[in-house]
Amino acid sequence: MTSMHVSFYEHVRQYHNLKKDIDKAISDVLESGQYVLGPTLERFEDELAEYFGMKKAVGLNSGTDALWLAFKALGIGPGDEVITVANTFFATAEAIWIAGAKAVFVDTDPQTNNIDVTKIEAAITPQTKAIVPVHLYGQPANMTAIAEIARRHNLLVVEDCAQAIGAAGDTFRIGELSDAVCASFIIQKNLGTFGDGGAVVTDRDDVAEQVRQLRNHGSPGRSVHSMGYNSRLDDLHAGILSVKLKHIDAWNDQRRALAAQYDEKLKGTILKLPYETPGYRHVYHLYVIETEPENRDAVIAFLNDAGIDAKCHYPIAIHKQEGYPWGQPADPAPHLPCTEANAAGCISLPMYPELTQDELQYTVDKILEWEQANA
Numbered sequence: 001m002t003s004m005h006v007s008f009y010e011h012v013r014q015y016h017n018l019k020k021d022i023d024k025a026i027s028d029v030l031e032s033g034q035y036v037l038g039p040t041l042e043r044f045e046d047e048l049a050e051y052f053g054m055k056k057a058v059g060l061n062s063g064t065d066a067l068w069l070a071f072k073a074l075g076i077g078p079g080d081e082v083i084t085v086a087n088t089f090f091a092t093a094e095a096i097w098i099a100g101a102k103a104v105f106v107d108t109d110p111q112t113n114n115i116d117v118t119k120i121e122a123a124i125t126p127q128t129k130a131i132v133p134v135h136l137y138g139q140p141a142n143m144t145a146i147a148e149i150a151r152r153h154n155l156l157v158v159e160d161c162a163q164a165i166g167a168a169g170d171t172f173r174i175g176e177l178s179d180a181v182c183a184s185f186i187i188q189k190n191l192g193t194f195g196d197g198g199a200v201v202t203d204r205d206d207v208a209e210q211v212r213q214l215r216n217h218g219s220p221g222r223s224v225h226s227m228g229y230n231s232r233l234d235d236l237h238a239g240i241l242s243v244k245l246k247h248i249d250a251w252n253d254q255r256r257a258l259a260a261q262y263d264e265k266l267k268g269t270i271l272k273l274p275y276e277t278p279g280y281r282h283v284y285h286l287y288v289i290e291t292e293p294e295n296r297d298a299v300i301a302f303l304n305d306a307g308i309d310a311k312c313h314y315p316i317a318i319h320k321q322e323g324y325p326w327g328q329p330a331d332p333a334p335h336l337p338c339t340e341a342n343a344a345g346c347i348s349l350p351m352y353p354e355l356t357q358d359e360l361q362y363t364v365d366k367i368l369e370w371e372q373a374n375a
């Protein structure tokens with residue numbers, strides 16, 4: 001094998017594998033004549049709630065709106081502090097700021113790259129209202145410890161599950177130990193529509209009802225309004241997601257199988273491989289390895305030159321983004337050494353259920369080739 005192209009995502013393969021069902025789902029919605037807040041959306045919401053084993057799901061236009069509408073529904077706003085991490089997609093912190101609250105960043109655990117639960121309590125002040133753990137790369141944060149801290153300090157917990165649908169802890173399900181779970185269905189997520197989408201999933205009727213109203217101009221019923229927004233999930237996307245939801249467990253199993261192959265083939269190299277907490281179900285939204293910071297860009301460039309779309313999630317931690325904190329209330333310079341080390345060394349390799357054996361082997365071969373030439 002001399003050269004090939006390995007994409008970071010191959011969404012069209014997934015479409016082709018499900019073409020009959022997806023085309024039918026789309027034409028069913030089109031023929032139904034009901035495209036907004038229709039029966040296809042309601043059905044998907046029921047299926048999603050059932051998948052999570054929770055009472056209610058509310059379909060939204062994005063994971064970002066899922067987060068900040070959940071915050072609003074829970075009464076998180078100006079004057080409140082919300083504890084989260086800085087090695088996440090920007091939207092986690094952005095949603096806290098949109099809600100008017102202050103994001104307080106806690107450093108990460110160097111093994112899992114999730115929030116370091118031993119550092120949460122030191123960040124709690126009288127203004128702290130909530131903890132927002134991010135299940136980074138598809139592995140749940142330590143919800144057992146987080147829920148225990150939240151209980152002791154009377155804090156809310158909202159899970160950012162944008163990367164981890166179908167994941168689980170050792171003794172807990174996602175959503176079991178929190179007030180609300182926020183999901184994203186943008187195409188590149190494990191469960192993605194052909195466009196944007198999101199949802200809040202919760203056992204709390206009051207939260208579900210608040211989010212339901214907020215997504216639709218604050219309307220509890222026709223022509224009655226309190227202040228809200230336009231953040232609905234379209235029925236077309238709901239129809240597509242209903243089809244895909246049936247496959248999510250098998251796709252996640254395939255991601256885990258591919259991750260196990262990467263692990264096996266890359267062990268013994270200088271790379272730091274992903275750590276899976278014993279007993280957890282990591283669903284590998286991303287397969288992230290870490291190099292020495294001085295080698296990171298060279299490895300990515302070498303792979304890119306070989307035709308492999310390697311990327312980096314996330315090269316600039318949120319508190320290091322230019323302009324931070326954008327006039328928002330925030331600590332000017334949090335000290336987050338593990339978060340910054342993660343940002344400096346991370347490399348995301350191609351990872352999706354349709355990745356072929358040849359593509360995975362070619363990627364591994366190129367990494368080994370780089371190591372041989374440079375280590």
Ligand SMILES: *Cc1c(COP(=O)(O)O)cnc(C)c1O
Nearest residue numbers: 062063064089091092162184186
């Ligand atoms: C994708 C993502 C979001 C935002 O979701 P959108 O649907 O793109 O708005 C939030 N948090 C994390 C961790 C994400 O990966």
